[in-house]
Amino acid sequence: MNKLAEWQLTLPLALAFAAIFLAPLLMLVGVSFFDDDKITQPGVAQWAKFLGDPFSYKVIADTLLLGVKTVCATILVGYPLALVYLDSPQRLQKVLIFIIVMPLLLSVVVRTFAWIVVLGREGVVNQVLLSLGIISEPLRLLQTELGLVISLTQIEMPLMLLPLISVMSRLDPNLRDASAALGASRWRTLFTVIVPLSMPGLVAGCLLVFASATTAFISQTVIGGVRLIYLPLLIWQQSLVVFNWPFAAVVSITLLVSVLTVVSALSYLGRRSGGYVHG
Amino acid sequence: MQSTPTGRTLDVEDLTVRYGQALAVDGVTLAIEPGEVVALLGPSGCGKTTLLRVIAGFVRQAAGRVRVDGAPIDHLPANQRNIGIVFQNYALFPHMTVAENVAYGLRARGVRGPEVLARVSRFLDTVQLGGFRERLPRQLSGGQQQRVALARALAVEPSILLLDEPFAALDRNLRLDMQIEVKRLQRALGLTTILVTHDQDEAMSVADRIAVMNKGRVEQFDTPVAIYDQPQTLFVNGFIGTTNLLNGKVAALDGGTATVALDAGAMLRLPSPAGLSSGAPVMLSVRPEQLALSQVPGPESWRIERGLSLPLGAQLVHEARTADGASLKIVEPRRASPADAARIYCTLAADARPTLFPRPT
Ligand SMILES: Nc1ncnc2c1ncn2[C@@H]1O[C@H](COP(=O)(O)OP(=O)(O)OP(=O)(O)O)[C@@H](O)[C@H]1O
Ligand SMILES: [Mg+2]
Numbered sequence: 050m051n052k053l054a055e056w057q058l059t060l061p062l063a064l065a066f067a068a069i070f071l072a073p074l075l076m077l078v079g080v081s082f083f084d085d086d087k088i089t090q091p092g093v094a095q096w097a098k099f100l101g102d103p104f105s106y107k108v109i110a111d112t113l114l115l116g117v118k119t120v121c122a123t124i125l126v127g128y129p130l131a132l133v134y135l136d137s138p139q140r141l142q143k144v145l146i147f148i149i150v151m152p153l154l155l156s157v158v159v160r161t162f163a164w165i166v167v168l169g170r171e172g173v174v175n176q177v178l179l180s181l182g183i184i185s186e187p188l189r190l191l192q193t194e195l196g197l198v199i200s201l202t203q204i205e206m207p208l209m210l211l212p213l214i215s216v217m218s219r220l221d222p223n224l225r226d227a228s229a230a231l232g233a234s235r236w237r238t239l240f241t242v243i244v245p246l247s248m249p250g251l252v253a254g255c256l257l258v259f260a261s262a263t264t265a266f267i268s269q270t271v272i273g274g275v276r277l278i279y280l281p282l283l284i285w286q287q288s289l290v291v292f293n294w295p296f297a298a299v300v301s302i303t304l305l306v307s308v309l310t311v312v313s314a315l316s317y318l319g320r321r322s323g324g325y326v327h328g
Numbered sequence: 329m330q331s332t333p334t335g336r337t338l339d340v341e342d343l344t345v346r347y348g349q350a351l352a353v354d355g356v357t358l359a360i361e362p363g364e365v366v367a368l369l370g371p372s373g374c375g376k377t378t379l380l381r382v383i384a385g386f387v388r389q390a391a392g393r394v395r396v397d398g399a400p401i402d403h404l405p406a407n408q409r410n411i412g413i414v415f416q417n418y419a420l421f422p423h424m425t426v427a428e429n430v431a432y433g434l435r436a437r438g439v440r441g442p443e444v445l446a447r448v449s450r451f452l453d454t455v456q457l458g459g460f461r462e463r464l465p466r467q468l469s470g471g472q473q474q475r476v477a478l479a480r481a482l483a484v485e486p487s488i489l490l491l492d493e494p495f496a497a498l499d500r501n502l503r504l505d506m507q508i509e510v511k512r513l514q515r516a517l518g519l520t521t522i523l524v525t526h527d528q529d530e531a532m533s534v535a536d537r538i539a540v541m542n543k544g545r546v547e548q549f550d551t552p553v554a555i556y557d558q559p560q561t562l563f564v565n566g567f568i569g570t571t572n573l574l575n576g577k578v579a580a581l582d583g584g585t586a587t588v589a590l591d592a593g594a595m596l597r598l599p600s601p602a603g604l605s606s607g608a609p610v611m612l613s614v615r616p617e618q619l620a621l622s623q624v625p626g627p628e629s630w631r632i633e634r635g636l637s638l639p640l641g642a643q644l645v646h647e648a649r650t651a652d653g654a655s656l657k658i659v660e661p662r663r664a665s666p667a668d669a670a671r672i673y674c675t676l677a678a679d680a681r682p683t684l685f686p687r688p689t
Contacts (some may be wrong), residue, residue, distance in 0.1 A: 223419035226386045229406035230413045231433030231484060241432075245423050 081298035088294060095295040099303070109307055112263050112279040115194065115201075116311070119262035120255050122202040127209040127254065132243075134210075135217055149210050152203060161271045164200035165191060168272070192274035200272050201262045208261055209254035216250025217243070252319030256312050263308050280304040335362035335518040336397045336487045338383070343392035345378050345544075352378040354544035355392070360537075363518045365511070367531035370541030371567070376524040377416075379541075380490045383522070385409050396487060407436075412486030412519075416493040418477040420465040426452065426476050427461035433484035451479040454513065471502045475509075482513065489514065489521040495530060507534050528568055532556070540564045556615075562685050565613045572619065572656045574612040575687065581606050586684065588612060592650035594630040596676065601684055609687040616659040618680035621646065621671040629675040632656065648674065 084092035099105050134145050152160060167173045168190040175187040190196035220243070228238040244251075266281035275282070280300055288297035338360040345353040353375040360366050368376045381387040383394055385406030393400050401409055420429050430448045439447070452458050455475035465473055474494060481489065491510070495503045511534055514521050525531050531538050532552045539549045540563075548560045559565035576590040578600075586600035588610060596612070604610065622629060635647035635655075639662060646658040656674065676682060 221417065221419055223415045223417060224421060226381075226384070226406065227413070227415060227419040227421075228432070228436075229386070230384055230409075230411060231436055231480065232407050232410070233432070233436040234407060237436055242421060 077298050077301055080295055081302055083295045086291075086293040086295060095293075095299045099296065099299045105303075108278055108280055108283060109303060111277075112281075112304070113307060113311060115197070115269075115279060116259040116263040116308075118194070118198045119201045119205060120258050122198055123205055123209040123254070123258050124251070126202060127206055127213060128251070130206075131210055131213045131217055131247075132239075134214055146214075149207055149214075151207075153207050157204075157265075157267050160204055161200070161268050164196075164203070164268075164272055168196045168200065191272060192276060194273070194277060197269065197273040197277065201265060201268055204265070204268060205258045205261050208257035212253035212257070213247060213250040216253075217247050220246055249319060252315055256315050256319075259315070260308055260312055264304065280307075335364070335520040337362055337395075338488055338520050338522070339393075339395040339398070340379070340383070341393045341395070343379065343382060343394065344390045345375070345382055345387060346390045351544050353382070353389070356541075356544070356546050358539055358546065358549060360520055360522070362520055363515075364536045365514060365521045365523060365534060367535035367538045368522060368524045368541055369526065369528060369531040369538050369567075371526060374541045375544040376526075376541060377492055380413065380492055380522065380524055383488070384411050384413050384490055410484070410486050411488045411490060412481035412484065413490040414474070414477045414481050414492065414494045416496055418465075418473045420473055420476055420480070422465055425462050425464055426457065426468070429465065429476055430480045430483050433480060437484060447483055451483045454482070455479045455509070470497045471506065474498065474506060478510065478513070482517070485517075486519070489519045491521065491523045493524050493526070495525070495527075503530075510534070540567060542567070557681055559613070559683060562611070562613075565683060565685070570616055570657060571613045572616060572654070574614070574650070574654055575652065576610050576612055578604055578606050578608045578610055586610075588684065590630060591652040592630040592632075592654065593652075594675075595627055596682075598682060598684055601686075604684070604686060609689055611685045611687045612682050613685065614676065614680060614682035616645070616657040618677050618682065619656065619658040620675055620677040621658060621660070622673045622675055623671050625673050626675065629673040632672060632674045634669055634672060650674075 080088060081095060082091055082093060084090040084094040130149075134142060134149075137145060165172075169175070170187045170189075170191075172190070174190060175184075178184045179187065190199070224242055224246070225238055228242050229235075233241070263279070264281055266285060269277070269279050270282055270285070273279070280303065284297050284300045284304065287293045287300060338358075340356055340358040340360075343353055343356045344351065356375075356379060358366065368379065370376055378387060382389050385401075385404060389402070394402055396409075396411075421432065424432065427448050430451055431444050434444045434447055448461070449458065452461060455478055457472060457475055457479065460468065460472065460476075465476065468476065474497070478494070494510070495506055498506060507530065513519075523531070523534060535552060537549060537551055538555050540547045540555065542563050548555055548564045550558075550560075555564060555568055559568060565571055574590050574592055576588045576596075578586050579589040579595065580587040581600065581604065584599055586598055586604060588596050588598055590596065590612065598612070625631070630650060632648040632650055635649065637644055637646045639645075640659075642662055644660050644662045646660070648656045648658060650656060658674065
């Protein structure tokens with residue numbers, strides 16, 4: 050089969066991708082350049098309105114910050130978990146991987162409402178803390194950023210753990226022993242050998258968690274409530290409540306661009322640190 | 329070279345290691361002298377690596393002790409044992425340069441500044457890799473990586489050196505060079521060394537003593553010559569070198585000497601091992617170079633049917649078959665042997681030291 054024919058074989062898929070992803074994106078960009086919500090007057094008024102409002106920048110910053118906080122929390126919890134997983138005997142690993150993947154098997158809505166039960170005023174967390182006497186009044190967790198980050202950390206955890214575990218389990222186990230035999234403590238081995246070599250997995254995990262947390266509309270609105278405003282909520286209000294589609298398009302493109310910027314910066318760092326795994 | 333030619337003793341006492349139910353090492357005892365090179369030789373899966381890993385502190389034993397200079401080290405974690413190890417796959421840190429790899433152990437021990445650089449240079453020069461400091465391990469050949477691994481292990485001046493099949497990945501010429509190199513360094517530093525291998529030539533040429541292992545046990549721990557000439561068990565006999573096995577029966581016992589009637593049809597008087605009784609079935613093991621061919625029959629010769637004769641380097645290998653169906657290999661120097669088909673009697677060469685083993689029935 051010649052080159053041309055092979056190329057032609059990819060055509061149906063390429064067309065499907067163009068129709069499903071590219072066309073709506075172009076339409077989105079097009080719609081954003083109309084001044085009125087009936088989409089009749091071309092112009093840049095919506096962009097001017099959005100970019101001229103300091104509130105917009107606060108929402109962008111909050112959204113990106115939410116992503117950063119969630120990424121940090123998933124690293125803090127996920128990295129030690131990955132280490133535990135690697136040190137476990139094989140049978141325990143099977144159980145652990147099931148527990149790790151579990152959040153992916155549940156519907157977003159179920160997971161999110163479960164967190165409401167856990168975090169609420171009468172929820173599990175408060176009940177336990179109260180009965181232990183650690184706090185005297187119920188903590189406010191729902192509709193706070195803290196509660197949102199906690200629940201997102203659990204929900205996004207598989208996205209951090211799966212790439213991390215897959216990279217770590219390909220590391221030569223002799224490297225750890227070699228490090229110990231040369232006199233290094235466990236911590237030294239962790240920070241000078243294991244962490245640098247697991248960077249590609251860590252970066253991949255951060256990318257996925259960041260992209261997913263910044264756009265997690267359901268969790269953001271149900272647990273964060275309407276008082277915590279992030280870009281996805283803004284898009285939803287503008288498109289389905291106010292029906293100002295051009296403005297919603299402006300916010301959507303902003304979300305897309307800001308997330309993509311962070312993600313590309315991260316993956317650039319990842320590529321610079323990567324490549325040693327199969328060295 | 330700053331040398332410590334006073335090596336340490338290494339004593340392994342009754343060491344047993346279990347993986348779950350399976351015994352990987354089964355009551356191994358080795359007393360290793362200061363500065364000695366001991367080869368662990370044995371088939372795959374006999375527990376050589378496991379034994380090293382216990383000594384290095386990566387694996388806990390089920391029973392037994394390890395002592396260095398008489399002091400038990402079993403309670404020490406791997407990073408406090410000061411035992412250098414070179415892994416079969418080298419296990420160089422792939423994200424560090426050659427110099428960083430060699431400096432790793434020094435830094436971990438709190439050595440700082442110009443001292444680190446000086447020692448890294450010294451050991452890289454020792455393994456003749458002075459010009460490769462800034463390379464990454466993946467930019468080196470197998471032999472170079474192996475030398476970096478050696479320099480890394482030696483840089484911290486360990487008290488004991490463990491080498492796990494360090495030459496397995498190298499081609500023949502390089503392997504010979506590296507064997508000499510390792511031996512030279514080990515001598516200069518007076519390092520007590522254990523070398524794991526399943527290559528018997530390597531064990532013979534590098535080691536002062538060889539421990540032949542089988543199924544987690546040490547079958548014989550002796551000098552290469554003694555292992556070759558006086559194998560204590562049938563396993564050692566079969567594992568080291570090539571050997572011919574001839575069946576027979578003890579016809580008479582007279583003090584330390586047994587008269588053996590070979591099934592092939594000869595009567596031989598041989599030194600007898602302890603515990604043989606008259607009439608017992610035995611097996612005679614004799615090396616190919618300890619057999620001779622002759623034209624004349626005699627009471628100590630047996631008739632053979634000659635097979636192929638193949639030149640092998642400076643030697644000639646004859647194949648033959650005895651009357652009772654055992655196949656023999658006989659090796660002679662080439663110039664001394666006209667391949668003449670009339671020599672149909674086989675006998676023990678003058679200096680032959682065959683070994684008798686009781687034959688399981
Ligand atoms: N981590 C492990 N878990 C369970 N069994 C193991 C483990 N490591 C080794 N074994 C078993 O212990 C026995 C000894 O293994 P070991 O690696 O010491 O053999 P070896 O003599 O080094 O073999 P080779 O020459 O192939 O390297 C083998 O039967 C092996 O299957
Ligand atoms: Mg091994």
